[in-house]
Amino acid sequence: MVQKYRVIFIEDSGKEHAVEVAEGWSLMEGAVKHLVPGIDADCGGACACATCQVYVAPDWMAKLPPKSDMEETMLDFAPDVTSESRLSCQVRMTAALDGIILKLPKSQH
Amino acid sequence: MSESIVIIGAGQAGCQAVESLRKEGFTGPITMVGDEAYPPYQRPPLSKAYLLGTFERPRLFLKADNYYAENGCALIVNTTAKAIHRAERIVELQDGRKLPYDKLLLATGARVRKLNCPGAGLPGIHYLKTIADVDGLQAVFQPGKRIAVVGGGYIGLEVAAVGAKRGLDVTVFEAMDRLMARAVSPQLSAFYADEHKKAGVKLMLQTGVEAFGGDGKVEWVRAGGLTYDADIVLVGIGVIPCEELAVHAGLGCEDGIVVDQNARTGDPHIWAAGDCTRHVGREGHAIRLECVQNAIDQAKHAALAMVGRHKTYSEVPWFWSDQYDLKLQIAGLARPTDTLVLRGDPANRKFAVFHLRDGKVAAVEAVNAAPEYMIGKKLVAEGKPVDAAKLADTSIPMKTLG
Known part of the structure; x- marks a missing residue:
């Protein structure tokens, strides 16, 4: 049985979505499969569209692997990017991220 | 109701x-x-x-x-x-x-378009469109096996790349004189041909497949008048x-x-x-x-x-392909008559080809070059005149060109 961990997505409006994401899956996949609004992910996780941006608070960010060059450059093209921005298709679910809280931008375009 | x-x-x-x-x-x-x-x-x-x-x-x-x-x-x-x-x-x-x-x-x-040459119905000849297709292919997709890939387009080349990575002996047969001829510029075709050759893939261009044969399953491919042994055939011809x-x-x-x-x-x-x-x-x-x-x-x-809310469809088409560690991203539809502007050096495996038409970007092909792709797509959508010299100059950040 694949281990699943909890992820809490918070929409710009404040609405929360708690979903279970299987180990090894991307945070984006967890959001899209559970229809969390606000993650478009048009390319399906190929790091080709920058429409799956999330905001990660600093204490959680420290537990995430660093951004690849590709993620870094793609993020440049997402709207309202801050130091807390990540592309959720590039972050894999692990036990260390159980309970992670991700805030969603107003829009992905 | x-x-x-x-x-x-x-x-x-x-x-x-x-x-x-x-x-x-x-x-x-x-x-x-x-x-x-x-x-x-x-x-x-x-x-x-x-x-x-x-x-x-x-x-x-x-x-x-x-x-x-x-x-x-x-x-x-x-x-x-x-x-x-x-x-x-x-x-x-x-x-x-x-x-x-x-x-x-x-x-x-x-x-999938199917081949209808002699022997095309033999077991061991695979197509790739569905989960079931890949499950069937995967069962025989083993190191050391000789795979003949018919068609040097996206599907054929992606399978070739995976095959090379998995240790299969890969030969690609393409009827046209270059790879991905329908989808990319000659510059990209040449670059990808080099990459596949470096990975050990044999490329047979201008070589149409004429027949397959074998005892109960496919064992050989005849192409360009020659016969090649094969354990597996994968057809990707559109x-x-x-x-x-x-x-x-x-x-x-x-x-x-x-x-x-x-x-x-x-x-x-x-x-x-x-x-x-x-x-x-x-x-x-x-x-x-x-x-x-x-x-x-x-x-x-x-x-x-x-639901009664009509909006005109005019989005810029975009495509991508993963072969080896190369991410190809394309936006817009190129034409053979476009003027090509190269940005970056293909030798660095990170570059883009802009297709200019009437002084505007009509399409962009980017290899491991996300900013070029993203800005290029925006330029295609906006249709504003661009300065070709600036596009070609990598000392000018791509972001300032959008």
């Missing part, structure tokens, strides 16, 4: 339509019919990470299993539509079931739109179901979206696009139109 919508085809476009219809406030019943055993899934990983074995099957599915039930979408799998009775507004399925509709979306996709249902229903079809800028067919109750369609693109020509972008965007426009 609320209206009902029937969707024929359970692929990327059909799935997007369900999502968009609900997002746009449609509350009536939706029924989606698919001819495979599965709910809608992503096809792009099939020839890439799924074949390689690094992307497990559950991840292919576009939605969680309970999504359809929770969103009022009855999903009927393993069957196809036999006929559309337009006057009665009823879809008849192969199994005899009849589905009444107020609005119908055809998202039937495309099917797709054909699934338009028969529409043709028989008397809807306009010209190598694709003809739809307008709102994804509507000639019947005011029937729309079509994705690979199965032909529409007048943003450049004013009738085109058929085989890509995720078109499936998503056309389905969104169809959903909008179905």
Whole structure:
């Protein structure tokens, strides 16, 4: 049985979505499969569209692997990017991220 | 009583339509019919990470299993539509079931073009379109096996790359004089030919396949008058739109179901979206696009139109392909007459080719070059005149050019 961990997505409006994401899956996949609004992910996780941006608070960010060059450059093209921005298709679910809280931008375009 | 919508085809476009219809406030019943055993899934990983074995099957599915039930979408799998009775507004399925509709979306996709040369029906000759296809291929996709890839397009080359990585002995046969001739510029073709050769893939260009043979299964390929031994054959020579249902229903079809800028067919109750369609693109020509972008965007426009909110479809087409550690991203539709501007050095495996037409960017091909792709796509959409010298100058950050 694949281990699943909890992820809490918070929409710009404040609405929360708690979903279970299987180990090894991307945070984006967890959001899209559970229809969390606000993650478009048009390319399906190929790091080709920058429409799956999330905001990660600093204490959680420290537990995430660093951004690849590709993620870094793609993020440049997402709207309202801050130091807390990540592309959720590039972050894999692990036990260390159980309970992670991700805030969603107003829009992905 | 609320209206009902029937969707024929359970692929990327059909799935997007369900999502968009609900997002746009449609509350009536939706029924989606698919001819495979599965709910809608992503096809792009099939020839890439799924074949390689690094992307497990559950991840292919576009939605969680309970999504359809929770969103009022009855999903009927393993069957196809036999006929559309337009006057009665009823879809008849192969199994005899009849589905009444107020609005119908055809998202039937495309099917692989098959070879019909001698021996083309032998076991061991594979095509790649569905999960079942890849599962069949994967069973024999083992290190040391000799695989003959017929067709040097996206599918063939992605399989070649995975094969080389997995230690198979790969030979690609391409009838044209360069790789991906239909999709990319000669510069890109040459670059990718080099990369495949470096990975040990043998490329036979201008070499059409004439026959297959073997005792009970495929054992050899004859191409360009020569015979090559092969344990496995993978054919990737393009797709054909699934338009028969529409043709028989008397809807306009010209190598694709003809739809307008709102994804509507000639019947005011029937729309079509994705690979199965032909529409007048943003450049004013009738085109058929085989890509995720078109499936998503056309389905969104169809959903909008179905709820009475018409929006003209004019999105820039985009495509991608993963081969080895090279991410190819393309936006726009190039023409052979475009002026090409190279940015970056292919030797660094990070560069882009801009296609200029009338002083504007008509298309961009980017290899491991996300900023070039993203800004290039924006430039295509905006259609503003650009300075070719600046585009070519890598000392000027791409971001300042958008």
